Amino acid sequence: MTDTTQTQIIAALDIGTTKVCALVGRRDVHGRLEILGTGKVESEGVMRGVVSNIEKTVRAISEARAQAEQSCGMSFDVVHVGIAGQHIKSLQHRGMLVRDNAQSEISQRDIDRLISDMHKLVLPPGDKILHVIPQEYTVDSEQGIVDPIGMSGGRLEANFHIITGQITASNNISRCVERAGLEMAGVTLEPIASSASVLYEDEKQAGVALVDIGGGTTDITIFQDGIIRHTAVIPFGGNVFTKDIKSGCTVMEHHAEKLKVNYGSALASEVFENRLIVIPGLRGRDPKEISEKNLALIIQARAEEILDHVMWEIRRAGFEGQQLIGGIVLTGGGALLKDLDKLTALHTGMTARIGTPIEHLAHGYQERLTSPIYATGVGLLLQGFADLDAGKIFPSIAKKKAEEEAAAQAAAEAAEQARTQEQAKEQEAVGAGSTWFESAFKKTKEWFEAEPDSDF
Structure with missing residues (x-):
């Protein structure tokens, strides 16, 4: 990338429990965010928002970067990174x-x-x-x-x-990013990034709780009067639904994940009693029948537990439910669970909506970017542009400028030295010529001024 392009185009890296997502974006003439490229791969080296396997995480970051570079047709080496986890x-x-x-x-x-x-x-x-x-x-x-x-x-x-x-958690993220050949422009807490992309300004003023349900953690951010009042991390997220389905329905984990995504509902009262789902049995065994109602009951029990934690955090921050006029905004991959917004409204007595990161996107964005999954990535891009506006220089740009200035100074010094040497040679040549002339003139003068020989 050229220096001018680098300052206009920003890359973000969301390292999550279930996915690693890389986004490349720039601002259009109206100041709206235009997504140029995306890369999303499964994450295996992260547990509850914290890096647990360096090699697997580095591989996932490299793959996500390659996908993003391929889809936008340009390379990048500086990224804005999100941090989360139960240590926050x-x-x-x-x-x-x-x-x-x-x-x-x-x-x-x-x-x-x-x-x-x-x-x-x-x-x-x-x-x-x-x-x-x-x-x-x-x-x-x-x-x-x-x-x-x-x-x-x-x-x-x-x-x-x-x-x-924790310093160690932050250092592990830095190590993974650097080993993937990238440079970190900054680290932002993921729930703060998500709030930038999915919340409206009037919601932040009125009072709102953003609940970002990721794969391994649920992040809570409470705003009032436009200011962040409280942040917290609950150490379980969407993966616990899968584990509950696995043990409650006695199925394999990959089947439990498919059941959750394709047939799961957070509100059992919305599901028909007599509907059955048939999944393949283990090799040589009969297919297994699972009641959709039972599946919803398992999911609802865990969803209510997460919401109880959310309400406890809201009360701990000094807010009763009615003080937050904006209610609860659900985002993250867990927010895709069917009827979760309805359950949230019933269980907490607060209004609820699903937050999608389209508020700041330019027209013509791809439909898949409207998914709550991309809330953190889009928020990290917005944070990157905010840093740019605040005058913060990215590491590689500062380094490049320093290198260019050093090279220019070295070239100027070399040119000055060459000029000095040239002048010295010219003076030496002039000096040598004048010395010979003076010597010849002196000898001629001496010859003419010599007394005549007495014999003549």
Whole structure:
């Protein structure tokens, strides 16, 4: 890629429990996101959102990258990566900054100093800060300020929502990406990326809980007044439905997955009593009949358990169900389960909808991109463009610029050295010529000025 193209085209990598997905996108003239290429392969080296096998994960990343490069017709070497997993934790903290001049305006520099102070927090061993998200500010004694830039005051305080994760989990993701021949432009918490792609601004203002049901984890993000108020990860997702069907219906795992995807429903009351599904038996055995009603009952029991965890997290964050006017938005591969939105509304008493990542896509997108499966990938692309707008330079671009500047400086120094040597040679040549002339002139002068011989 050329330097100009690199700054316009961004790649994202969603490393999940069930799939590894690579997306390549750019912005059109209207600022909408245009997906140029996609690559999606099965993931075998990730368990509950955390890398458990480096080799298998590297292979999956390489395959997803190859598919994406083939479908968009260009190569890329810098990616925005998502991070998730049960090791993700969040905490609230308050920071304070005493300013030197109370009359001067509060600037972005003051806010950056407050945020950098948060990075000095003492965390449990092995943890690192992933995101520091300002909630609201207090200037002197004025509370509830969303944007203090431009105001005057001597004391600036802020509440922060801080998201932490394990250093080892983050390092394993970095290692996998680097071994696949890619460079990381940044790491974003996956539920934050998903919220960027599927939530509407008015929902974030009104109060909404985004529930991203992945293969191994269920991620929860709560917004109110347009700000992230709470994040949490529940350590089970869509894979537990498959395991329950496998043990409840005594079938093979690949059959259980097909039953879930093709015939599964999260609401047993919506399923007919007498409908049977026939699946092949083991070699030499009779086919097996499974009641669709029983299948739905198994799925519903586990779905209700996940929703109970979601409601517990909402209450833990200090929100009762009625405070979140936007209700619950379901996304991720698990949201494809039939009637899950209906069950969510019945079980929680809150409104529910399925979130699809089409809000920011340009016209003419492929239909498969409307699936909740791509919510995180599209969100990572949006985060990449947000970083670009904020003036963050991607590693390879910074490296390329540094190399170009060093090469230009070296060339300039070499040219200057050559010029100096040339001038020295010219002066030497001129000096040599003038010396010979002076010597000849001196001898001639001496000959003419010599006294005449007395014999003549």
